[in-house]
Every structure is written in C-alpha cells, then in structure tokens.
Amino acid sequence: MTSAAPRKAVLYRMVMPSHVCPYGLKSKWQLERHGYEVEDHWLRTRHETDAFMAEHVVKTTPQTFIGGERIGGNDDLTRFFGGHIPAKDETSYRPVVAVFAMTLLMAMAASTAAYGTPLTGRAAAWFVSLSMCVLAILKLQDVARFSTMFLNYDLLARRWVPYAYLYPFGEALAGVLMTADALPWLSIPVALVIGGIGAVSVFKAVYLDKRELKCACVGGSSNVPLGFVSLTENLFMVGMALWMLLR
Structure with a gap:
C-alpha cells in the first residue's frame, strides 16, 4: 500500500x-x-x-x-487553516485573563516558597496585590494613552484631569506596599480611594448609562471592553484594603 x-x-x-x-x-x-x-x-x-x-x-x-x-x-x-485573525477594533478579554492567570501563579509560587504550600491566605492577598502591580506596569508603559482612555469614564478624572495621570502610580504604590505588608496607613487609604472611585465610575458608565467603552485597566492600547472585569479590579482593591484594615 x-x-x-x-x-x-x-x-x-x-x-x-x-x-x-x-x-x-x-x-x-x-x-x-x-x-x-x-x-x-x-x-x-x-x-x-x-x-x-x-x-x-x-x-x-x-x-x-x-x-x-x-x-x-x-x-x-x-x-x-480555520484560524481567527482579530479585527482592528475587536474586543477581547485575553489580556486580562493572562494577567490574572500569571499573578495567581506568582502568588502561589511565593506562598510555596514562604510557607511550603501554594494554598494560603497570604497567597490570596498576594494575588490581589501582585495583580495591582502588574496592571500598574501596563498602565505606566504609556501614561498619556492610559489617561486618555481613563477620562472616558472615571468620575474624579473628569473633574480633575491630573488624577488620570496619578492613578497608575497610586495603584503601583498600593500594590507594592500591600505585597510587602508595609505602611498600611498609606496603602489602605490609597487602595480604598482609587478602588472605590473606580468601582462607582465603572458601574455608572456601564450599568446605568449603558455606554460601550474600552477598559483602561490593562493600559491605554487595550481592546478589553469596560465592564465586569474593570469593576472586579476595583472591588479587589477595595476588598484588599478592607481586609488589611479589619484583620
């Protein structure tokens, strides 16, 4: 044959x-x-x-x-061959999935190194704080482009434009301090303020005003749709701050 x-x-x-x-x-x-x-x-x-x-x-x-x-x-x-090529303005959650998957693995790796097991309460806290750090890195790559996209929906930035430029630095500061479990008197209020304002802004833009926007959470060039993911990012910050405040 x-x-x-x-x-x-x-x-x-x-x-x-x-x-x-x-x-x-x-x-x-x-x-x-x-x-x-x-x-x-x-x-x-x-x-x-x-x-x-x-x-x-x-x-x-x-x-x-x-x-x-x-x-x-x-x-x-x-x-x-049957593959998919994204259109120019096609939205995708892939960047956010990549960030959260990697920060989860990083947190579990750090927990294993420190405590001998990946499943600890500290790993959960590191997951949130490391996610803040990585998301801040993506924003800081081009703060000007981030600020432009951020001004589409953030309530405080629309009233005071410099806040759109300061936000990534605040997120980075809170994320680093929370990862190190240092200076809670500074990291907690920063996370509460930017996370709280962000959550309200996203909720209003998406669920009340029904606007279809792109999320600035992974930087100013992303095609991630504004909605649940961005709301979750901000609620994570608020939750982390409250957990550190109450523990």
Whole structure:
C-alpha cells in the first residue's frame, strides 16, 4: 500500500542579509505544521521583492500558493487553516485573563516558597496585590494613552484631569506596599480611594448609562471592553484594603 503524496505549497518570502521576514517564518511553520511540503522561494533583495509584488499585483510578502491558487499573506493563511485573525477594533478579554492567570501563579509560587504550600491566605492577598502591580506596569508603559482612555469614564478624572495621570502610580504604590505588608496607613487609604472611585465610575458608565467603552485597566492600547472585569479590579482593591484594615 503506497502512502499518499505530500501536499505541496509554494512560499515566497523575504530573506535578506539585514532582514528575515517574521511573517514568512510563521507562514512556513504553519504550512509544515499542517502537513505541507514547502517550496520555499527567498526574495533576497529589495529589487527582487518589488518585482515579485508587481508581477503578482500584491502589496506585501510573504505570499503562499497552494494548487496554483494564491492564498495570500500570513493572516490569509491563518484564515485558510480555520484560524481567527482579530479585527482592528475587536474586543477581547485575553489580556486580562493572562494577567490574572500569571499573578495567581506568582502568588502561589511565593506562598510555596514562604510557607511550603501554594494554598494560603497570604497567597490570596498576594494575588490581589501582585495583580495591582502588574496592571500598574501596563498602565505606566504609556501614561498619556492610559489617561486618555481613563477620562472616558472615571468620575474624579473628569473633574480633575491630573488624577488620570496619578492613578497608575497610586495603584503601583498600593500594590507594592500591600505585597510587602508595609505602611498600611498609606496603602489602605490609597487602595480604598482609587478602588472605590473606580468601582462607582465603572458601574455608572456601564450599568446605568449603558455606554460601550474600552477598559483602561490593562493600559491605554487595550481592546478589553469596560465592564465586569474593570469593576472586579476595583472591588479587589477595595476588598484588599478592607481586609488589611479589619484583620
């Protein structure tokens, strides 16, 4: 019994001394992963690349051909194999899931190192405080962009614009101090203020005013929809502050 002949694909991609196209590498990997034998053509100069694009009336490389039919670039190839390419303004909770999953694992790792078990009350507290730290890092990457998005819904920032710039620093300060269990006289009121105002602002914008906005919780360039996740972030801060106050 003879085995089936391998499926074949033709790939044109830029491989130059100073630049190897990452999308070309991805396309080659996708094709091989799906069982295709790749006829790999390298476009070694800018002149070769421009000539290829002019010949095939395309604006980008790489370009994949299967069975004589042009599939297109790497995104087109992903769609060809049934994958999803997000639209430009498509919302997603993936950034928040990534943050909370990692901070949970970090908290459990710290608890294991300190107490020999990942499941402790301290791990729960670290999960909240480390989440605050990581979310603050994302905001601090571009405070100006964060502040612009934040001003869409935060009640205090709309009345006093500098608060939109100070918020990430306050969240970072409270998160670091709560992780260290230090200076509770400072961390508790900071977390209560920014978390309380944030929770009220999100609740009003989403559940009372019914506005569809993007959340600034993971920075000013995120496509996370404003709603339950942002409300949870702020309630976590308030809950952590109250727990530290009452313990």
